[in-house]
Amino acid sequence: MLRLERRPQPSKMWSYLTPLIAVAATMIVGGLLFAALGKPPVEAIKTIFWDPLFGPFASYSRPQLLIKAGPLILIAIGLALGFKAGIWNIGAEGQYIVGAICGAAVALAFYPMDGFFIFPLMILFGGLGGFLWAMIPALLKTRFGTNEILVSLMLVYVAEQLLAAMALGPLKNPEGYGFPGSRNLQQYEAAYNAEIIAGTGMHWGVVAALISVIMAYILLGRHVLGFHIRVTGEAPRAAGFAGVHTGRLVVICLGLSGALAGLAGMFEISGPSGVVSIDFNVGYGFTAIIVAFLGRLHPLGILLAGLLLALTYIGGEMAQMTLNLPSAAIQVFQGMLLFFLLAVDFLTNYRVRIGQKEAV
């Protein structure tokens, strides 16, 4: 009988290996799934992981990689800070939406004015929107001890309704012939988050994502706040002993992750998406949870995991076009990735022993 034995020290080697094992296992089981759906498994996997970068249409799809990875990384970095401290913000999708609405509202308020200050102001309000939306679960948790998981999640549904209300109401395009949706910010130069280098997909949101990776890396490794975040997640009582003010940490972690999610939403709506509409959000806030875990809550890991998950989005779309693979299959694929990661993650902290099972 197999049994688990706690390692005296978490294994460095396994902490690097487990994400790779999870990806490999997902490819294999994912391939089986595609085969079960009547699609050629190897070709499907190749379409998802290879073609977007090196296939015949790569010149079109390659920029998409950064466009999709940008928000995923930006959100996941924020989430990871909280997750490390045991603070579970799973409502990033809602903060993403509210950030987008706030950023777009600023732009639409100034339309059609031209001014260098408009875009920075949008950034400010986008971040602020996400921050404030995240402050709801944060303050309810610190004031009343309310569970932040449930509150932040409930607020996703509220934000979705708010998005619909905005798209149909205050932010509706007055020249849109009554159709729902706002003006397209891509056609409003002062507010347009255009590519910085044409054809690369590199827009300001991607830059923000990279900056957030570097900042998080420094924060966690060198700064006392990062240390406090890690201690709190590791041993809450020890954190209290170290002088960590738990309530303040909840506010900081939720606030930071909310602001980053809000920024991601703002960069998305002012760039790749352009329009406040009901179908603006596509679940980045939830996929970012997978990104954060797959990256082992480490900034550099998240960078890589974000790129990988972005690849599955693009590859999934390609497989949808070329192989008629249902879009839901990619969602299943991403879910499986998290499953497999959790399933092999124990190898970092436990050793497998073969022998009689026993209780001590």
Add this chain to the structure above:
Amino acid sequence: MTEPLLKITGLTKAYPGVVANDDVSFAIQPGEIHALLGENGAGKSTLVKMVYGLVKPDSGQMELHGIGYEPVNPSAARQLGVAMVFQHFSLFDALSVAENIALGMENPPSPRELSGRIRDVSEEYGLPLEPHQIVGDLSAGERQRVEIIRCLLQNPKLLIMDEPTSVLTPQEVEILFKTLRQLKEEGTSILYISHKLEEIRSLCDHATILRLGRNVGECVPAETTARDMAEMMVGSALHTPERKDEPTGEVLLELSDLTAASPNPFGTTLKGVGFAVRAGEILGIGGVAGNGQDELLATISGETRVTSGTITLRGQPIGHLGPNARRSLGVLAAPEERLGHAAAPAMSLTENALLSGAIREGLLTRGFINWRGSRRFAQRIIDAFDVRTPGTETSAQALSGGNLQKFVIGREILQRPDVLVVNQPTWGVDASAAAAIRQALLDLAAGGAAVVVISQDLDELMEISNRFAALNEGRLSDVRDTAGLTVDQIGLMMGGAHDMEVAHVH
């Protein structure tokens, strides 16, 4: 000689890196109170867990009534008449006394019948208990009664008791001993685990002594001196710390009429606690576990904030300050729970050095961490306190209890505190490490610091402290000089002056 009730031959059990029991043999006669004596870590707990079916031996045999005995689980052991009262009670706080007892029985009767039987047994053995009370609201002594009655209801042939007196006041110990003697009269055998020599001498008929997992001797306690037993148990002469004279320094730390609710729901509220500690003095605070020890430490360390004036340092109010503000003023603490409170288990010793040393050791520059300095600090602790570890990057949980305790206490002492409060400084620590820690605390006080030692080990407190007080249900007794204190006085202090529990037990 009659056939033994339980005969153990050559029991061996090894864990990775340590042999917990090595070829242990002994026998328990019917109607005998048999002591299993040994230091922390001598392998007593592992041995009884094998008898109780919680752990499977690697080799060796056990015989019960002359028949091979290999319990696969505790339930099998219970069916054969073996019952056990644990050191850390296996009770369920949110459930009632009756529910807790039902959970420990193989075939519990209906709830109403069970309540009746609980009342009968508790009366018969002088262990008052109300079946419908919620266990979380009971005192440690009452909780132990729940465990004992749970065992007695099954008419055990052998009752195993693991360090039963560690949580009891001297008066409660007397009640327990009376119950155990009554059981013995009725023919029940008792396997009594302890490291307290006097207790064993007054109670037990026969003793088996374990050291480092081996059976190193047997004796009849009543005919053996405590000194001889101690030598068998420890194996070498102990280093006894020196005792200092009456301190006359200025009052450093003073608590006055401090009242604070516990942060956790089943915790104890501190009520009107007051004392003063002078420079050069060690104040010992005794009391049964769970009477406000954790809470008291938290109010002094700053983890629990209180009204500013109720705690003063050199007359200045500090009650409103958090842990780090107090550290910078020189008030340091070492909590009881090493893993998870005093240290973060999976983090390295360097990180754990930073945990409480950041402020006084100057390891932060505008919030940025000086890792090299932290590593140096960790290394200094390791060197100064003889912490056995491969290095500073080893995680705290990889250290043995004694070594981690030396690290935790050393970390605070090396920061040159003016006031240090420690809770259970030598709990679960081997004798030589315990002696080293006690000496370090004495040295610290000799150097002019005020030290508060909270402990359940009365011998330890008598040995090192100048003055003594006891916590009972969140209240602190009067503070008295340790010189000349009698066991009876200590018992009354621990029991609380107005606690009438002793009176209504006949």
Add this chain to the structure above:
Amino acid sequence: MDFSAINPVLLIASLMVAATPIMLAAIGELVVEKAGVLNLGVEGMMIVGAVAGFVTAFETGSPILGFIMAAIGGALLSLVFAFLTQFVLANQVASGLALTLFGLGLSALIGQDYVGVKPPPTPKVNFGALADIPVIGPILFGHDLVVYLGLGIVAGTWAFLKYSRAGLILKAVGENHDAAHALGYKVVRVRILAIMFGGACAGLGGAFISLIRVPQWTEGMTAGAGWIALALVVFASWKPWRVLIGAYLYGGITVLQLNAQAAGARIPVEYLSMSPYLITILVLVFMSADRSRAPAALGKIFHASN
């Protein structure tokens, strides 16, 4: 707005229907949490139950078979969670989230060919003349089997936890798993059974949405019901009867809100649709004052050698 259009008898009858899915899911989760496990995958198990029930009922023409498959589907998915949290000791919060993300994807995949079709109708229980009694008839005797089944499960769970030995063991495991283990109880086995029960109940609740309440299949149709069920357990302070009360209160708000929409309230539809979620948050705030009722070992990982 015309509130006179709202018929109180119909309102009560329909709030019972609206309450049933979250009541089922919440009572299942209550048992799971009583055993000391926090499964945040309720939403995922519900939606998988919804699609499993719908597809089965559509293909076989039997809603009963549909509900059975929904329960099995939910329980099977919960087994994945059980494996992750009980065998490889994964973090329960992360595993529950994984279950939800995976379940949403899986259900969309299974259900993609069933969008827009109608399931076979689920027959109402025939109480004969009882159903014709004014007021009481439509409220008490006008429902389909699953509404009564939901009430039965709540009552059964209450009795199980209060009177049975197995219920006592379950509570003990959720209260202090180390002590339960020391007494020789199989902590992992108890928890796996509880998790599967939770999965089956969530599956039934999901199928109730797709087969009776809506009834059709659309992607993501549970729309947070699983999360509301989780909140309901907190609201209920881990007491079965309070789950019933909470579910009916929630059902009442949902139905009122829908009636207000239908009655042409001047508030935009979107704001009315927010109300159940906002009220859930408010309720959570009021109920969080007292955390002491939560099972003490909730969410903690059990490893026998710890």
